[in-house]
Amino acid sequence: MSTSFTLLGLLEPAPSHGYELKRAFDVRFGGDKPLPFGQVYATLGRLERDGRAIVVGTEAGEGPERKRYAITEQGVTDLERWLAEPEVPAPHLQTVLFAKVVLALRSGRDAHRFLDAQRAAHLARMRQLTELRRSSPLTQALLADYALFHIEADLRWLELTAARIDDLAAQVAS
Amino acid sequence: MTAVLRAADLHHSFGITPALRGVDLAVGEGEIVAIMGPSGSGKSTLLHCLAGILRPDRGEVRFAGRRIDDLGEHERTVLRRERFGFLFQFGQLVPELPAVENVALPLLLGGRRRSDAVAEADGWFERLGLDDLQGRRPGELSGGEAQRVALARALVTAPAVLFADEPTGSLDSLAGERVMDLLVDTARTAGTTVVLVTHEPRIAAYAGREVVVRDGRCTSPVGAL
Numbered sequence: 001m002s003t004s005f006t007l008l009g010l011l012e013p014a015p016s017h018g019y020e021l022k023r024a025f026d027v028r029f030g031g032d033k034p035l036p037f038g039q040v041y042a043t044l045g046r047l048e049r050d051g052r053a054i055v056v057g058t059e060a061g062e063g064p065e066r067k068r069y070a071i072t073e074q075g076v077t078d079l080e081r082w083l084a085e086p087e088v089p090a091p092h093l094q095t096v097l098f099a100k101v102v103l104a105l106r107s108g109r110d111a112h113r114f115l116d117a118q119r120a121a122h123l124a125r126m127r128q129l130t131e132l133r134r135s136s137p138l139t140q141a142l143l144a145d146y147a148l149f150h151i152e153a154d155l156r157w158l159e160l161t162a163a164r165i166d167d168l169a170a171q172v173a174s
Numbered sequence: 175m176t177a178v179l180r181a182a183d184l185h186h187s188f189g190i191t192p193a194l195r196g197v198d199l200a201v202g203e204g205e206i207v208a209i210m211g212p213s214g215s216g217k218s219t220l221l222h223c224l225a226g227i228l229r230p231d232r233g234e235v236r237f238a239g240r241r242i243d244d245l246g247e248h249e250r251t252v253l254r255r256e257r258f259g260f261l262f263q264f265g266q267l268v269p270e271l272p273a274v275e276n277v278a279l280p281l282l283l284g285g286r287r288r289s290d291a292v293a294e295a296d297g298w299f300e301r302l303g304l305d306d307l308q309g310r311r312p313g314e315l316s317g318g319e320a321q322r323v324a325l326a327r328a329l330v331t332a333p334a335v336l337f338a339d340e341p342t343g344s345l346d347s348l349a350g351e352r353v354m355d356l357l358v359d360t361a362r363t364a365g366t367t368v369v370l371v372t373h374e375p376r377i378a379a380y381a382g383r384e385v386v387v388r389d390g391r392c393t394s395p396v397g398a399l
Contacts, residue, residue, distance in 0.1 A: 112393075116386065116393055119386070120384075122375070123375060123378060123379060123384055126375060126376070126378075126379035127379050127380075127381075127382075129379070130376075130379040130380055134355060134358075148376060148379070151375075152375045152376055155375045156375070159212065162212075162388075163212055
């Protein structure tokens with residue numbers, strides 16, 4: 001998953017500190033693998049360097065000064081592009097697909113648009129693999145079958161998510 | 175590519191329940207198109223309207239440039255028998271007839287001589303890997319064999335368009351694959367247009383493109399025709 005764009009998506013609604021962003025990330029996307037602080041600050045540094053986020057203030061705390069970040073116009077544009085762009089169908093996409101749906105819903109964007117684009121990308125890959133399977137010897141056909149079943153699992157998840165989008169939107173907003 | 179089938183602004187309701195709410199679709203000659211969507215999305219209703227089984231409440235359907243939604247029942251029956259082929263989830267073979275006569279049935283209904291019709295039907299058995307099964311009754315065939323007999327029956331009249339509604343829905347993966355491989359091969363060889371309704375991505379992946387129906391509307395490109 002792109003930690004960088006996910007943090008940017010979490011930053012979009014309002015300026016925030018690294019610590020708050022880490023907490024939001026861990027709650028939404030961390031599962032049993034919290035994001036290390038070092039990675040949060042390094043990522044925020046890169047977002048700042050690339051013009052996607054800016055520091056809008058610093059606050060003195062018990063520890064070092066805390067920087068408050070905000071998303072820039074460039075950041076919104078890049079985030080928008082990332083959200084709209086279907087992922088290349090490959091194994092183990094679940095985290096990034098999930099992140100895109102949740103971030104789209106949180107920001108009031110059309111999650112169906114992303115799901116439709118992703119479905120089209122998955123089916124296009126399945127078409128290629130189906131042709132390959134039909135024209136290949138059995139050994140290669142079996143490898144194509146393996147890829148087909150994995151991509152199909154993602155597609156089933158996309159369909160189910162599309163069917164549950166209204167409920168999900170209500171939960172994500174709360 | 176010329177559009178062999180074209181639907182414009184199709185609406186259809188069952189009682190007060192709308193099934194189609196303004197569908198536009200164009201299918202090119204020789205194209206294989208999958209219609210996908212969740213249960214109840216309207217995909218089978220769309221197929222039935224395109225195939226002249228149902229008359230839409232509003233909008234129009236054209237086949238080879240000719241409007242078919244306003245034809246009378248008899249004309250639509252003839253059109254379906256002579257220009258269209260149908261393959262459904264369950265083969266709907268006539269249980270009392272041997273397989274070869276099931277395949278010959280559309281030719282007999284069209285007025286062909288019995289010996290001609292049976293000879294032509296017989297030719298399909300080898301092509302579809304059904305050697306020596308001509309004399310079996312549907313109850314003596316496996317699910318995959320029965321569906322291949324149904325495929326032969328759908329194609330025996332050399333239809334311009336084959337309409338297939340969940341054609342592998344009752345089969346296991348391997349038997350379903352066999353049916354789809356044969357369906358696609360024979361359709362491509364004959365240049366038959368195929369409209370395939372399925373909720374299974376693996377089956378849709380046999381088509382050249384997919385159209386997604388959700389809440390009675392197409393959500394994907396309708397065909398650049």
